Amino acid sequence: MVGAGLSGAVMARKLAEAGHLVTVCDERSHIAGNCYTERDADTGVMVHVYGPHIFHTDDEGVWDYVNRFANFLPFVNRVKTTSGGRVFLLPVNLHTINQFFNKTLRPDEAKEFITSIADQTIGEPKTFEDQALKFVGRDLYEAFFKGYTMKQWGVEPTQLPASILKRLPVRFNYDDNYFFHRFQGMPENGYTEMVEKILDHDNIELKLNTRYSRAESASYAHVFYSGPLDGYFDFELGRLGYRTLDFERFYYDGDYQGCAVMNYGDLDVPYTRITEHKHFSPWEKHEKSICYRESARSCEEGDIPYYPIRMADEKALLARYVERAGQEPGVTFVGRLGTYRYLDMDVTIREALDTADAYLNASANAQKLGAFFVSP
Incomplete structure (x- = not known):
């Protein structure tokens, strides 16, 4: 498993429980990918280091799965927006x-x-x-x-x-719950602990601070790659377009904005939103606060890719990489980066579970799993 985020961890656990020996490597120094959370030493606030991740799904199987490894407490995302000097509710x-x-x-x-x-x-x-x-x-x-x-x-x-x-969020009632899904919540002790428990199996070996090279593929029965699709091929055909995020982290003595997410729709405000992290854990009480001013820009070399652009030029380049991937034996590309798609956490987990099942079925029938379980 290349990548110790949700895709790699969930598939690793599924295959480990089926008796496979699984190596999970990640070039970062921590697990959980962009879902990584850590408790701030000064304030005690649980910080979503790479920006907030709010779990919501209609997939009862996925909801049951994450609750195997974490205690999810209720959290409803109620977004506000500042526009023209006034505060409004969203959607x-x-x-x-x-x-x-x-x-x-x-x-x-x-x-x-x-x-x-x-x-x-x-x-x-x-x-x-x-x-x-x-x-x-x-x-x-x-x-x-x-x-x-x-x-x-x-x-x-x-x-x-x-x-x-396409699904313009306009409601003709007073419902300000940002999501429609039946199941919504946050892991009580953060996502890092959840992923840690998913990876806690005797058949799983974890290697952090480890960059994967495709030359290593021959050493394994199969490789599941959740890194950037273009990065696997060393960007030989060019770089797929992404937006990245910059976070300006600041502290506040008290309650800065009274809500978890405040959007800023005016163009003369350079950032898109401010997130106040203690409000993502409403069951906790903290006097001090940690906030992020969040801004988006084009992703450059060395940046963390967040949102695939998928405009016409990117789709044309993507098609060429998909063709290349199809010629790579014993490798399946998974997750947000591996399939160049924006995926919510619940969809990522569902696809990881289904991809692992597909591999087990293919192995049982002496067949090979293709480059993509879900085509980009």
């Missing part, structure tokens, strides 16, 4: 609409009102901007979506596909 809901337009509309009245201000001249939306204008109109689009999107992706919304905003 856009009935409270947001009434507050923004200084109205007291009922649900049916709000639907009628939003329809009246939406751009009905747009047929099938082709761009992010088209999608937003068609469903919420220009005022809400510019207040809550345009500036944030430009900062997050570094391009005009007219250059982004409508698919990014």
Whole structure:
């Protein structure tokens, strides 16, 4: 297993329990990948070192799986946004609409009102901007979506596909739960402890601070690679495009913003959001606070890749790497980086479990697992 994040750990555990001897290596000095959490020595706050990770899923099997290794406590993500010097609730809901337009509309009245201000001249939306204008109109689009999107992706919304905003989160009730999923929560003692327990098996050997070379592939019955797909081939065809995140970490004596996540939609604010980490563990009480100002930019060599861009140029390059990967015997590319897809944690875990099952079935039938269990 190349990578000790969720993909590598979950597959390692599944195969180890089936009797395989598994080596897990990671070039970082810690496990859990970007889910890595650690408790700050000065404040006692559990910090999501690479930005907040909130667990939410409708997959009961995955929910049961993570609760095998951690005690998940209730956490509902209630996001706020600052726009034009005012604070609103996200996703856009009935409270947001009434507050923004200084109205007291009922649900049916709000639907009628939003329809009246939406751009009905747009047929099938082709761009992010088209999608937003068609469903919420220009005022809400510019207040809550345009500036944030430009900062997050570094391009005009007219250059982004409508698919990014296909499920426009607008609610005509007062529900401000950011997610729709049945199961939502946070591991009581952080994600690092959970991954540590997943990897705790006699058949698993862990090697940190270890960079993997594809020349080593022949030494193993099979390799599951969760690092960057282009990185496996030493970027021979070029680099796939990613957005990366910069975090400005600062301390505050007290409660800085009163919530876990505050977005900033205005373009004149350079960062996209501020996260206050003690609010991700509402069952704990801390006098002092740790916050991150979060900004997005293009990923360069040496940066941590977060969000695959997947625009036209990247998709063309991706197709070439997928073809190369198909010629690589005994290697399966998995996870967010290995398949160049944005994956939530629950989907990552489900795919890891299913990929491990597929390998066990293939091995039992003297067959080989291909380069991708889920095609990019």
